Amino acid sequence: MGDDARRARVGVLYALAAFFMWGLAVPLHFKLLSAMPPLQILAHRIVWASVFALGLIAAFRQGRQLIETVLSGRRLLLLAVSAGLIAVNWLIYIWAVNSGHLVQTSLGYFINPLLNVVLGVLFLRERLLPAQIAACLLAGAGVLTLGVASGEMPWVALALACSFAFYGLVRKVVPVAPLVGFCVESLLLTPLALVYLGVTFADGSAVAFQGDLRFDALVVLTGFSTAAPLIWFAAAAQRLKLSTIGLLQYLAPSGQLALGVLVYGEPFDWVDAVAFALIWIALAIYTASALRTGSRPRTPAVARR
Template sequence: MIFGVLAYLGWGMFPAFFPLLLPAGPFEILAHRILWTAVLMMIIISFTSGWKELKSADRGTWLRIILSSLFIAGNWLIYVIAVNSGQVTEAALGYFINPLLSVVLGIVFFKEQLRKLQISAVVIAAAGVLVLTFLGDKPPYLAITLAFTFGIYGALKKQVKMSAASSLCAETLVLLPIAVIYLIGLEASGHSTFFNNGSGHMALLICSGLVTAVPLLMFALAAKAIPLSTVGMLQYLTPTMQMLWALFVVNESVEPMRWFGFVFIWIAVTIYITDSLLKK
């Protein structure tokens, strides 16, 4: 269970890390995350049977890996945009919604049956999103996109029969050529921050690979060792920490009507957790 707690605590501290990468822009940060995560994962799977897994993967598996890599890259990009533009509460909302969206995706992709409490949770969450969309100052585009991209990513990953390390390595290898070409072009145009903002900035961008990979690998270890219902409970650590960071550290303001929408989401989350505990 300790790996699960550490994974979600790590994700919960992302709002503190990514602003440290400024003045790098979102696309430069994304490219460095891909590059250095790929480097780290290639080293890791060199000490396991990971390369054999990649070589033996069939065309269908690689197609799913390509699709999942696109969705996780989109998720990483939107998250950095949200955090580095002062919208941490929006990011937190996305990860409160995500488990409920995953329930819906389970119906669509895997023909899973919903229990009564799950149906109630999804309906109330949908009502909360509608409140935020039509009564707030602006629709929660970032939150919905974060929930959707990570939900689809999870659904695709469920169909990839590979170890966590090998699949993460495969995803970043798919994205690596694009990331490298982008970084070379950025450097050639004189807009790269990697070599122009000191060794500390360079080290932080390199560490973005470690920050990306370690929570994912710890989560994979936890998912194998503890019940899925426990994993389901732990996942709310991340958005809760992000919400607290937004309100009490960076002092983001939330208009009253958005609080009303958040209440719907939190009621839905409570129902979802209750259902999971009852099932257990």
């Protein structure tokens, strides 16, 4: 086996590991923490992700880059904005997983790549090909189908897609390495998380670290389940064509959809099937267009989920 083939094979394994985490392991992890309020899960996730990220910064000797980023006013300001966006995304995702809305989370992350295209046009002056316009219109029709049939728009899916798309837009313009940026975002959120957790311990509402060692271990592991897929995704991106990464990214929301319907019995009727079919067709058109033109589906740091 040649070096390129071996490199690609390793890259695929890294990508599959990352998307397995996001599609199956992460939602299952949060399901096991369902006894804890979503805001407490979020706060612990931030704190332990910061600890894990700092460990990785030390292991990969990126301390100088971290300090330079913190001392850069513009980059720090933009990362503060992206930190706020990803915190909102995480909170909605945690609440949705533990409230029986895994199908909507999968819908949100299926919509996300197409919403990235729209933001690229609006804010980065990118130009759309006719096939990409058709894909966006089809995806919009899928969302509208759900809204008309249910009498309300799928707000969970839209909130996840929008918060993550705007997060990706901000991170796109920040010249910082993925691990360093993730670490700074986590550190910016950590003081608020620690204050909130301090309040929960003071008023007796804290769920974690009350004597259940198994549950406490699951809480601490939120740092790993948050940061590890990011590292694996970055390793895959270094070894694979970007178009391959773009195609593999759909494994994660597919896993969430299967988990919601097959394991947790969330409703999925013919209206959902029609809406998802429109979005899947849109993604197929968009991906085929990207492959033909030698570009890739826009997949900004999916690892932040």
